[in-house]
Structures are given as C-alpha cells and as structure tokens.
Amino acid sequence: MEAARAIIETDQRHLIHPLHHPKDHEQPILFVEGRNEMLIDADGKQYIDGLSSLWNVNAGHGRKELADAAAAQMAKLAFTSAYAGASNIPSTRLAEKIVKLAYPTSSAIYFTTAGAESNESAFKIARYVWKLKGKPGKVKVISRIHGYHGVTMAAMSATGMASYHKMFGPLMPNFLQVPAPYAYRWAGNEDPGIGAADAVEQAILKEGPDTVCAVIAEPVMGAGGVIVPPPTYFPRLREICDRHDVLLIADEVITGFGRTGRWFALGHWGVEPDIVSFAKGVTSAYLPLGGVIISRKVHDTMRGAPADQKFMHAATYSGHPACCAVGLRNVELIESEKLVERSALMGRRLLTGLEGLRDLPNVGDVRGLGMMCGIELVEKKETRAPAIGLGPRVAKEALSRGLIFRLRGGAADPAIGDTICIAPPLSTPTETLDRIPDIIRASIVAATK
Numbered sequence: 001m002e003a004a005r006a007i008i009e010t011d012q013r014h015l016i017h018p019l020h021h022p023k024d025h026e027q028p029i030l031f032v033e034g035r036n037e038m039l040i041d042a043d044g045k046q047y048i049d050g051l052s053s054l055w056n057v058n059a060g061h062g063r064k065e066l067a068d069a070a071a072a073q074m075a076k077l078a079f080t081s082a083y084a085g086a087s088n089i090p091s092t093r094l095a096e097k098i099v100k101l102a103y104p105t106s107s108a109i110y111f112t113t114a115g116a117e118s119n120e121s122a123f124k125i126a127r128y129v130w131k132l133k134g135k136p137g138k139v140k141v142i143s144r145i146h147g148y149h150g151v152t153m154a155a156m157s158a159t160g161m162a163s164y165h166k167m168f169g170p171l172m173p174n175f176l177q178v179p180a181p182y183a184y185r186w187a188g189n190e191d192p193g194i195g196a197a198d199a200v201e202q203a204i205l206k207e208g209p210d211t212v213c214a215v216i217a218e219p220v221m222g223a224g225g226v227i228v229p230p231p232t233y234f235p236r237l238r239e240i241c242d243r244h245d246v247l248l249i250a251d252e253v254i255t256g257f258g259r260t261g262r263w264f265a266l267g268h269w270g271v272e273p274d275i276v277s278f279a280k281g282v283t284s285a286y287l288p289l290g291g292v293i294i295s296r297k298v299h300d301t302m303r304g305a306p307a308d309q310k311f312m313h314a315a316t317y318s319g320h321p322a323c324c325a326v327g328l329r330n331v332e333l334i335e336s337e338k339l340v341e342r343s344a345l346m347g348r349r350l351l352t353g354l355e356g357l358r359d360l361p362n363v364g365d366v367r368g369l370g371m372m373c374g375i376e377l378v379e380k381k382e383t384r385a386p387a388i389g390l391g392p393r394v395a396k397e398a399l400s401r402g403l404i405f406r407l408r409g410g411a412a413d414p415a416i417g418d419t420i421c422i423a424p425p426l427s428t429p430t431e432t433l434d435r436i437p438d439i440i441r442a443s444i445v446a447a448t449k
C-alpha cells in the first residue's frame, strides 16, 4: 500500500523505537487494527498476536467497553492532580478493587504509568520503609540473572541481562544479581529452587543483612524466557527474606491480572510478597497504567511517618483518572468474563499442545504457567547447547504463517538458548490456541531444513 510505505519512510526518518537499531527496522510491520487475538497490518494481512503485543493486551484487542470508559472519563474529568490533598473517583475505586483481588495482606496502592516506574517506586518504598524504621543503611536490592524489570536507571540495574547494560553502564551502585531458579540450565546437583533461594541468602549474608532492603523477583520470569520456578523456590525465598528482615518485591508486571491463571501469581506457591509491582494487564494496555501494592505492614509503617519524613516520591500522572477508569472497566471485564479461570484452563491446553513439540530435535525445553509459555531451542538435546541464530529464523517463518511472538536469548545472550515466548490474550478462542503449536512446528521444521 502506497500510503503505508510513505508512513514507514517518515517513521524511519523521525522515530526512535524501543531497542532501536536501523537494521532491525528496515521492514517494520505497520499495524492498523486489532480484533481480539488478531492484529491486522496495512496490507490487510492478519496475524495471531501470540504475545498479547507486549504481554499486556490481556482482554484482547478492539474492546469498545474500554474505549467507552476512556471517552466517558475524559469527557468528564480527563485529568487533575492526585497529589496529597486531592483525589479522584476512578483511582480510589480501582485501588480498592485491586487490593481486594491481590493478596490477603495487600492494603494500599501507589499508581504509576509503567512497569519500570512501578519498580523504581517499589525500590524507593523499600528504602523509605527501612529509613522510617531507623535502619537507613538498608539500601541494596538483590535481583536475579535473566530477570527483566524495565530499563530506567534503577530498573535497568536490577535487570539481569547484560545486553541491556552494555551501552548504558555503569549500573547504579547497590544493585546485585544472583542466579535464577532456572531448572533447565541449573548447574548444581541440588533442587534448583532451593539452590537459587539459597544463593539469595548467601548474597544477603555476604553484603550484610543491615545493608539489604529488598529482593525483587518476577514470579515467572517473562522476558528472560518464561522461566517457571520449582515449587520450592518462593516459599524458601520468603523464609530467607523474613529471617534477614529483607522485603520481598514481586514484579508482577507480566504475571498480574490473570496471566498465570490467578489474579496475582505468588499464590501458586502459597507466598505473599511485601510489595507488588504491576502494569501492563491492569488496563489490557488500552491506556498506560501501573502501580505498587503494599502490604498492611508496609502501609502501617508509612502511615506512622513523622511530618518531617514524608514520602517525597511523586509523578504527575499518578492516579490518572482516565487511565484508572479504563483499569477499573478492564478489571471488571476480566472478572465478568472469567478470564483468570480461562487463563488457567486454556493455558494448560496450550502447554499440552506445545509439549507435543518435544519430539523435534531442536526443542530442548517446553514450560509454562497459565497463558505464558516458553519453548527453548537448542543445537542438540543431549548437550543443551544453545541454538544460536535459529530463533530469528523460526520467528521469520512463523511471521509468514501469521503468528507473532517474541524471542529471548540469541546473540544478545549466547549462554542460553533462544526461547520462543508465547502469551496470547486470555480471551483467545480455543481454535486459535490450537493452531499455535502447529504453526510453531511448521516454522521450526522450515527453519531447520
């Protein structure tokens, strides 16, 4: 289409994209429409949105209810300050709703507009709380290798992927990383859940518990390749955090709002965090919104702050009325359409289908929880040697067959295999879900010919 070519040329002249390199943007797809699990480009070609775009369009594309909620709130009161001393109805209602849906000990919410900003806020809340408790030296944050927490300065410093650091270092001081509970590539003989949790404890002891404020962990690592922890990991990590007075931050930017088959994911292992970061699925991406949920204990500490130690953290758009109105309507939709339950049920069906790919010589591992799955490609199953370069070839074949997904690993992280990440909208129809394993099989076969 002529008009589309002109737009792309203008884009190439004037737009800087996330993860930008001109080589990767020579033939971008110009998307013009979305319908539930499908995306449509300017030429009318349809694609299955196999990653819910960026793990975030949980309720699917083209939801008029969400557009209507935004329009109604924008027409009435699009924005006004929510700084202390002022409030608005949508942010209050949404905070109440999320607190009810999250963990039994969840108590209050600070709203942000993105995942990285949620994590920045979570780190600052952790430091703030320890200062209020008379332990100002507790400032260090422990995270995990392969973890992804966003790419603002502190979030990038917690992110455990070297490719995100290479051109932006040095990292912020007081951020350190330990091995992840990555069962498929765990080198030790012990249970990887126990071994990886103990690695956190060793780091706390080495640094000194009086210097560590928090551990941050995604319940299921997303961008790192859908790494599902062994069931032993989070209960042990919780114990370790309690033993050393360290706050546990669950980064639920992907796993929140139904992605794993629960509203929030640590309940899979009977664990409650002190702080939760969320974003993405809270609005199914219709408007930018994120936030931090704090537990009753953290909330009580904050409520008891003396006047000269107030929470001097802020953002213009915290509690944005229009974004929160969309969030509220989206959460109501997820509830009324039982998308969390659907995610659990259909996620199992999707994973079973993908498990069928294990007979292919280059499929090393298949894993998942709810509607997030990973297929790790290897050179040889026996050695688990990473299949460098295979992932992008498979992605290209899949694209030509009408399936979009994201890859983890590859040249940017050669120690680990390319992993195909699949996380379609929770509302994806069964017929489409059943096509995904077939398309991936055909794409791997074609790419390895």
Ligand SMILES: Cc1ncc(COP(=O)(O)O)c(C=O)c1O
Binding pocket: 113, 114, 115, 116, 117, 119, 148, 149, 150, 151, 218, 222, 223, 251, 252, 253, 254, 279, 280
């Ligand atoms: C687990 C996790 N945390 C944080 C982020 C950063 O979110 P944002 O890109 O909205 O800043 C992401 C983004 O993919 C994520 O997956």
